Amino acid sequence: MDEIRIIEIKKSVYENNDREADKLRQQLREEKTFLLNLMSSPGSGKTSLVLRTIEALGQEFKIGVLEADIDSAVDAQTVARTGTQVVQLHTGGMCHLDAGMTLRGLQELGTRDLDLVILENVGNLVCPAEFDTGASKSAMILSVPEGDDKPLKYPLMFSEVDALVLNKIDVLPYFDFDTDAVEERARRLNPNIPIFAVSAKTGQHTERWADWLRGEIRAWNSDAC
Amino acid sequence: MDEIRIIEIKKSVYENNDREADKLRQQLREEKTFLLNLMSSPGSGKTSLVLRTIEALGQEFKIGVLEADIDSAVDAQTVARTGTQVVQLHTGGMCHLDAGMTLRGLQELGTRDLDLVILENVGNLVCPAEFDTGASKSAMILSVPEGDDKPLKYPLMFSEVDALVLNKIDVLPYFDFDTDAVEERARRLNPNIPIFAVSAKTGQHTERWADWLRGEIRAWNSDAC
Numbered sequence: 001m002d003e004i005r006i007i008e009i010k011k012s013v014y015e016n017n018d019r020e021a022d023k024l025r026q027q028l029r030e031e032k033t034f035l036l037n038l039m040s041s042p043g044s045g046k047t048s049l050v051l052r053t054i055e056a057l058g059q060e061f062k063i064g065v066l067e068a069d070i071d072s073a074v075d076a077q078t079v080a081r082t083g084t085q086v087v088q089l090h091t092g093g094m095c096h097l098d099a100g101m102t103l104r105g106l107q108e109l110g111t112r113d114l115d116l117v118i119l120e121n122v123g124n125l126v127c128p129a130e131f132d133t134g135a136s137k138s139a140m141i142l143s144v145p146e147g148d149d150k151p152l153k154y155p156l157m158f159s160e161v162d163a164l165v166l167n168k169i170d171v172l173p174y175f176d177f178d179t180d181a182v183e184e185r186a187r188r189l190n191p192n193i194p195i196f197a198v199s200a201k202t203g204q205h206t207e208r209w210a211d212w213l214r215g216e217i218r219a220w221n222s223d224a225c
Numbered sequence: 226m227d228e229i230r231i232i233e234i235k236k237s238v239y240e241n242n243d244r245e246a247d248k249l250r251q252q253l254r255e256e257k258t259f260l261l262n263l264m265s266s267p268g269s270g271k272t273s274l275v276l277r278t279i280e281a282l283g284q285e286f287k288i289g290v291l292e293a294d295i296d297s298a299v300d301a302q303t304v305a306r307t308g309t310q311v312v313q314l315h316t317g318g319m320c321h322l323d324a325g326m327t328l329r330g331l332q333e334l335g336t337r338d339l340d341l342v343i344l345e346n347v348g349n350l351v352c353p354a355e356f357d358t359g360a361s362k363s364a365m366i367l368s369v370p371e372g373d374d375k376p377l378k379y380p381l382m383f384s385e386v387d388a389l390v391l392n393k394i395d396v397l398p399y400f401d402f403d404t405d406a407v408e409e410r411a412r413r414l415n416p417n418i419p420i421f422a423v424s425a426k427t428g429q430h431t432e433r434w435a436d437w438l439r440g441e442i443r444a445w446n447s448d449a450c
Binding site for chain 2: 041042043069070071072074093095122123124125126127130143144145146147149150152153154155156168170171174175
């Protein structure tokens with residue numbers, strides 16, 4: 001556990017989060033570092049998807065990870081075992097990250113040599129959707145056991161993200177989960193959202209998610225030229 | 226959908242939430258109404274457990290339900306189909322309820338003739354743990370697919386509640402979930418917490434949860450005499 005850097009970050013002092021987020025995004029663009037803000041409920045499989053993403057893209061891109069949690073460093077320890085640079089952020093009870101808190105984590109991680117930083121946000125479908133972290137793109141996971149009604153209950157999250165991952169499709173036979181209904185409900189909120197039905201546990205279809213992310217990173221870098 | 230009363234509640238104006246919560250608890254005690262604050266992640270099975278609770282205790286106690294969500298009335302509609310009095314609360318983007326917001330919902334529901342009100346809080350493991358709603362007792366659900374590391378990541382929630390329900394045990398064979406580890410981690414935070422491993426979907430062992438709740442309601446009423 002000694003190798004995990006744990007940073008206590010409190011709410012930012014900045015009054016205008018959107019301005020700070022835009023500033024951070026511009027800085028990352030100049031550095032050619034792509035920041036992915038990954039959000040979901042607790043236990044939807046964010047860390048498992050991070051591991052699959054490292055597996056798929058780790059040869060091509062230099063990757064770093066920020067793990068945000070209220071407490072513990074279990075996810076950071078899991079990621080560190082892959083040899084990936086990782087910093088654990090403790091949010092002091094806050095259920096989201098803002099741009100200033102994200103910047104603090106990125107400074108600790110050091111982004112100059114990184115192509116991709118994945119920010120695993122606090123497990124929560126409410127607050128994280130309300131704060132721009134300065135990320136290049138954001139994605140959310142909805143896992144099968146959570147139920148197909150979640151776009152109805154947490155519309156802001158589904159409206160704000162750039163991609164939706166439906167995770168844990170390996171357990172579809174054991175749950176009443178209507179994939180078509182979720183896709184229809186999500187697209188009512190976010191008409192062009194790409195949706196990837198995967199199992200981060202078994203690896204099924206995770207290459208489709210990785211392909212999308214690869215394309216977004218390349219577009220980000222070519223825009224920066 | 227017409228029969229569902231939907232109330233838009235915003236953050237309370239009260240500065241001292243703890244004082245308001247104590248006042249509400251005292252008022253409910255005098256009315257012999259037991260208020261249960263039920264919390265969990267999104268999709269852990271709060272509504273399914275509410276239905277099982279109504280099934281088990283509905284002959285014995287007059288029950289009302291408050292459903293708190295960011296949006297939609299799907300849970301309230303589900304509960305209404307059982308013939309139970311229910312009010313849907315919309316929290317205006319807030320990820321928790323405080324005592325003032327709960328009081329507003331109780332006024333709409335009307336508690337004088339009710340023995341038990343179940344408040345299904347917003348799906349979230351962070352913010353709801355930080356606010357006393359004025360409930361007689363609180364309980365949380367952790368569902369098997371969420372993983373056994375949740376007490377490590379969300380310690381405040383596990384510390385604050387009066388009972389822990391481990392739900393979706395019907396899918397235990399399909400997940401890496403160590404029930405003993407969860408119990409040990411939960412009891413490290415909350416040494417005497419009663420823990421009920423159930424499946425709200427199949428009904429397995431839900432009578433143990435109902436028995437606990439029945440005992441708490443009776444104790445509440447005899448204390449009020």
